[in-house]
Amino acid sequence: xxxxxxxxxxxxxxxGQEVILRCVPISNHLYFYWYRQILGQKVExxxxxxxxxxxxxxxxxxxQFSVERPDGxxxxxxxxxxxxxxxxxxxxxxxxSGYGNEQFxxxxxxxxxx
Amino acid sequence: AQRxxxxxxxxxxxxxxxxxxxxxxxxxGSPELFWYVQYSRQRLQLxxxxxSRESIKGFTADLNKGETSFHLKxxxxxxxxxxxxxxxxxxxxxxxxxxxxxxxxxxxxx
Numbered sequence: 356x357x358x359x360x361x362x363x364x365x366x367x368x369x370x371g372q373e374v375i376l377r378c379v380p381i382s383n384h385l386y387f388y389w390y391r392q393i394l395g396q397k398v399e400x401x402x403x404x405x406x407x408x409x410x411x412x413x414x415x416x417x418x419q420f421s422v423e424r425p426d427g428x429x430x431x432x433x434x435x436x437x438x439x440x441x442x443x444x445x446x447x448x449x450x451x452s453g454y455g456n457e458q459f460x461x462x463x464x465x466x467x468x469x
Numbered sequence: 470a471q472r473x474x475x476x477x478x479x480x481x482x483x484x485x486x487x488x489x490x491x492x493x494x495x496x497x498g499s500p501e502l503f504w505y506v507q508y509s510r511q512r513l514q515l516x517x518x519x520x521s522r523e524s525i526k527g528f529t530a531d532l533n534k535g536e537t538s539f540h541l542k543x544x545x546x547x548x549x550x551x552x553x554x555x556x557x558x559x560x561x562x563x564x565x566x567x568x569x570x571x572x573x574x575x576x577x578x579x
Contacts, residue, residue, distance in 0.1 A: 359512075388566060397571045398513075398555065403564035411564040446513065450565075457503075458567060460513040 357381045359461035361447050367467045371436050376464045378430040378447030386450040387430045388458065389422065391415070391443040398446065404430065437468045471495050473556050475570035482546050483578050490541040490573045492530075492556030501559040502539045503567070504530055508552045516554070517541070526550070546577045 360379045368374050380387050389401040402412045404422055412420075421433045430449075434441055444465050448458040472495040482488055494500055504516040517525055519532045519539060530541045539556060556570040 386564065388564075390567075390569075398557075398567075398569040400566045400568070403566055405564070411562065411566060448567075457515045457518070460505075462512045 361461035365465045374434050376432045380449035384449035385452045388448040389432045390446045393443045442468045473570040475573050477573045479574045481576045488543045488546045492539045496537050503557045504541050505555045506552050548577045551577045
C-alpha cells in the first residue's frame, strides 16, 4: 500500500540555520499539507498546497517558511532561519482530491533547534 | 475560531473494560469529523470518520449535533488499543485542513 514518506526522521540544527524537510506524497494525490506538533501540544496546520501553489497558510507560516514541489514528487518545507521555538514534529499529509477524503500522513520529522 | 476539545489527556482502563474517549467541537454548520490514532512509533492514521458510520477495530463514534460531540467508544478494550487518539474536524474551507484536538492517551492495562 502506498505511503507518504518523510526525510530525515530527525534533524538537529543550530539556531539561525536553514533546514529543509522533505516529503514524498502518494503519487496520484493532489492536495498536500504540512502540520507541526510542538511537544505536548496539539497538531497544528501550517500550510496547504494545490496546483503548484499555496492554497492556505496559518499565522504560524510566516516569511521564514516556504514550501516547494520542485520535481512533481517531492514536497519540501524550508525554514530559513530556525528559532528555538521551531523545535517540533513536522508532519506532511496528502489527499487524493476533494472533500471527505482521508488525509494520509507521513511518519514525521523531528526537528530539534539548539 | 473552530475548536476541537478532548478533555482527557490520559485514560487508563483494564483489558475488557469499556472505553469512551470524549471529543467536543465548536458548532459550525455540518462538521466533518474524524478520529485519528497514533500507535507507538507509528504515523497518524485514520481510524474513523463520521460520514462512513462504520466500526473499525471494534470502535464506533456517533455524531451528536445537540451536544456537539463525537465520542469514540469501544465496549471491550484490548491491550493493542493502547495508543494516542486524536479527534479532528475538517474546517470546510478552501483546503479542508484538519483542526485537531490535543489528543488522549489510552492505556489499556492487562
